[in-house]
Amino acid sequence: MGSLRVIFSNIRYFSITWLFASVNLMVGTWVLYIPHIKERLALNDAQIGIALFCLSLGVLLFIPIVPWFSKHVGLGKTSFFAVILFSAAYILPFFVSSFILLCSALFVVGIFLGITDVTMNALVSVTEKRDVSHFMSAAHGFFSLGGAVGAIIGSLLMPFFTNPMYHMACMALLIIVTNLVLQKYYFKVTEDSHHEEQSSFPFKLLKPLFVVAFLTFVIMGSEGSIEHWSTLYLVEVLEVAKDNQIGLGFILFSTCMTIGRFFGDAVSEKLGSLKIIFWGIFIAVFAFVAILSRQFYISLFGFALLGIGLSVIIPELFRIAGNTKNISSSRGISFVSGLGFLGFLLGPVGLGFISKQFSLWASFLFLLCMVTVALIIAFFKMRKA
Template identity: 45%
Template sequence: MKSLRLILSNLIYFAPSWVFSSINILIGTWILYIPFIKLKFVLNDGEVGFALFFTALGLLITIPFIPKINKRIGVGTSTKIGIFLLAIAFNFPLLAPNYILLCASLMVVGVFSAFTDVSLNALTSNIEKREQQNFMSAAHGFFSLGGFVGAGIGSLFISQFSNPQLHMGIISVFVMITNLFLSKNYAFVVGDKKEKSTKNLSFFKSIKPLLVLAIIAFIIMFNEGAVEHWSNLFLFDIVKVSESKAGLGFIIFSLTMTIGRFLGDGFSQQLGSRKTIVFSTIIAFVGYLFIIMSSLTFSVLGFGLLGFGLSVIIPEVYRIAGNNKDLETSFAISIVSGIGFVGFLVGPVILGAISNFSSLVVSYVFLSILIIIAFGLGLFGLKKKVDNV
């Protein structure tokens, strides 16, 4: 909890943490209206997944340019611009008059999601080194908190907003105003200048030390993205709850993930990064066993365990990457977070395709298998020396 107190007592740490929250407030509000989008355009699960694929496409075409933009204008300015443009972009899908423009608008969301996420993680890593304070896990806790706020408060007031566009517009304005006020605390951060360069290495040689970390990040964020976008439909279609209760799984998932990340820096200090990742994947797997029981009580409990299990893995992966002695911190963070965010965006797409050909239950079984793979990579793929990170 030391890192949480640090964030709440100093705007240098709170400002970037609030960007994490802002991203997921936007996402959490958007996912409430996926059932609305599905009904509006009369889509099946496969068509919903295909539309979400364009979010991933936007990310993929953006990632190669992000490090260059960060280097040119600084990670602080990139983060400030990114969150403003992302807040605007999230309005487009709900305004789309047809399926084609829905896909196009989701690609725009993907572009600015990638730009904001990669820039923000590089910014957080640079502030950690600059201030010699660790707050990566707690900062990611604010991301989860944002999802809880966006989906939780949105679920309570969704009946008051007969116009989804109005709801999303109000949230976007709120995000832009708060970040305009706070961005002065990080906009001046440029990035690393005195670390080892990767210019003389080929791209594949430079990412080789990060490969296991990148795969773990991909798997975990694949799971996070899939749960964020399909937890509502799982409870609605499989468990057969009312629309007002469909967001309950994601709300509990976000709440336990928030708690886990606020406690994560303490777990890491006691267990080390590698053991923390291994134990966390076990908890996440048990969560999936509860979810696929497909009863309201067990499924909601499962989403809670899943959130707690996944909570600290991504911050630990970024922490290990940031401590790589052979690569620039910003480069390492950008590669791992970029590949991880690809997982976050393609997860919903692949889950939708599996659901369309079989069922959402099978989709969640597939997610549990990925967690087993992440467990194996953490146990056998990471060097034991990272226990001391």
């Protein structure tokens, strides 16, 4: 919890971590209304998967240009403008009247989500190196906290909003105003350029990040799938009927992930990145087994356990990427997060098609298989270290 004290005692650190919370406050609110969107537009699971694919496609296509924005516009400036546009764009899906327009709206959301994700992680990496500090995991804790708060408050407020668009608009306004106040503490941050690679695309320098990128692919695919399909899992597999209960899986997942990430920096300093990644995936395997039990309380326990297991993995993978020798933080993180968001892209759409052909339960079984493969790879990576 030492990293939390650092964040709350330094407004500069808090302003950066608030970017993480801002992103998932919007996502945490959005996921509550996926069943509403599905019903209003009369979509099936495969179409929902394609729509989420478009969101991730927007992320994936624009991530490669983030290092250019970071270098020529400024890391802090890019972060600020991206999170503002991201928040405003998330209102668009509630205006649309067709499946095609929904895909287009989510693609626009994905563009600004990808830019925000890379730059806010690069901000942490740059600040950690300059200040010799350690708060990457806690920053991701604020991301999870944002999702949990968005889902909890959203579940409580849903009965009071006759139009979901007004709910999203209120959340967007909150994000925009708070970041307008806090942006002055990170707006002028730039990256050091003296260590940047000379070639335009240094494949040799990126080679050490291939295994890291694959693990990010699997874990982000799992996180994205839980975010976007957990509510439907409770409705279709566990047959939860009450609207204020369909978000319980995501709430428990996000809450436990938040707690795990707030302790993650201290654990990382003691165990090291590779060990904490391995044990996190190990816990995630058992969590998916519990989720697949079809028993309401055991499945909810599985969502909570999954939050704990996955909590520290992505922060550690991004920390490794941001500290790779001879590569800028934004370059390393954009490469790893690019493949990570490819998993985020394929995860939801893959689950949609598996669900249509077999069942949503079978989709979550597929996630268990992928995480098991990641566990084996992490084990051999740890043995070589």
